[in-house]
Amino acid sequence: MKRVIPTLAAALIACSAQADPYLLMAEEDGCYWCERWHSEIAAIYPKTPEGQAAQLQLTDIHALPGDVEFERRVHFTPTFILIDDGKELARIEGYPGEDFFWGLLGMMLEKANVAYETSG
Numbered sequence: 482m483k484r485v486i487p488t489l490a491a492a493l494i495a496c497s498a499q500a501d502p503y504l505l506m507a508e509e510d511g512c513y514w515c516e517r518w519h520s521e522i523a524a525i526y527p528k529t530p531e532g533q534a535a536q537l538q539l540t541d542i543h544a545l546p547g548d549v550e551f552e553r554r555v556h557f558t559p560t561f562i563l564i565d566d567g568k569e570l571a572r573i574e575g576y577p578g579e580d581f582f583w584g585l586l587g588m589m590l591e592k593a594n595v596a597y598e599t600s601g
């Protein structure tokens with residue numbers, strides 16, 4: 482299944498227009514783990530408290546937004562980078578599976594003091 486990854490211009494517009502914290506997903510065509518994330522998480526992500534707190538922005542790993550201050554180079558796909566005010570706050574390198582992804586994302590949001598509702 483081939484998906485269209487936003488062009489650099491589209492990614493820059495989307496990211497620079499985003500004032501709140503957001504989750505940047507760096508991916509590339511042919512990435513097995515990216516496709517697995519899309520099949521397991523993508524449809525439900527925007528409906529979750531985490532997705533409401535940090536909206537998802539997709540970009541190709543070779544066309545990262547130039548207006549973001551990354552802590553270090555992005556080498557792996559997928560890489561999930563929490564960004565606020567143009568700066569990287571935290572990242573998850575790789576996709577560890579559905580159960581671990583939610584736990585790591587929650588820890589990332591809490592560490593960055595991004596408020597979101599949790600159940601339980």
